[in-house]
Structure formats: structure tokens, C-alpha cells
Amino acid sequence: MSMTIDEKLGIDKFHVDEGYAHIEVNKGASESDIKLLTRACPAGLYKYSEGVLTFDYAGCFECGTCKVLSADRVVKKWSFPKGSFGVEYRHG
Numbered sequence: 508m509s510m511t512i513d514e515k516l517g518i519d520k521f522h523v524d525e526g527y528a529h530i531e532v533n534k535g536a537s538e539s540d541i542k543l544l545t546r547a548c549p550a551g552l553y554k555y556s557e558g559v560l561t562f563d564y565a566g567c568f569e570c571g572t573c574k575v576l577s578a579d580r581v582v583k584k585w586s587f588p589k590g591s592f593g594v595e596y597r598h599g
């Protein structure tokens with residue numbers, strides 16, 4: 508039996524460091540730059556509604572896509588989570 512992407516992702520575990528945001532964003536970035544990340548982030552962490560960007564680093568896959576695409580326009584800071592925090596892939 509095959510699993511859907513959502514089912515596979517649902518078994519991953521996230522160890523969230525509540526005291527350290529490993530990604531920080533510029534909420535004043537241009538709409539086009541923000542919308543690019545709403546489409547590109549595989550975890551769907553960039554949300555844009557009524558002209559407002561919301562972002563939560565919890566649930567990040569640490570793929571680096573937003574860092575590469577935004578080139579300092581939206582992403583102000585990008586680093587991996589500190590040791591023992593972050594995503595724990597549990598399938599494949």
C-alpha cells in the first residue's frame with residue numbers, strides 16, 4: 508500500500524526550539540517575493556493574507572529553499588536549528 512506525501516510527512520517529528528528562531532523573515536518584503544515563498548516552501552510555512560506575511564519556523568524541513576530563493580529579501584536570517592532540535596525524518 509502506498510502512502511501519500513501528507514501521510515509520509517505526518518510521521519516526521521519536529522523538535523521545536525521555542526527560544527531560538529532559526530529562520531527570521533522581513534515582513535516588509537515585496538509582495539512578489541513573499542508570494543514566491545508561499546508557493547515554494549514545501550512545508551507551507553509562509554502564509555500571505557490581506558497584505559500580511561505570517562511565518563512560523565516550527566515544522567520547517569530545513570531544505571533551504573526559502574534561503575536560496577529570497578536572497579536576503581524575505582529571509583533575514585537562515586541557519587539550521589541548534590543541536591537536538593529540528594526535523595526528525597522517520598520514513599525512508
Ligand code: SF4
Nearest residue numbers: 548567568570571573
Ligand atoms: S527551509 Fe524549506 S521548509 Fe523551512 S521554511 Fe524554508 S522553504 Fe520552508
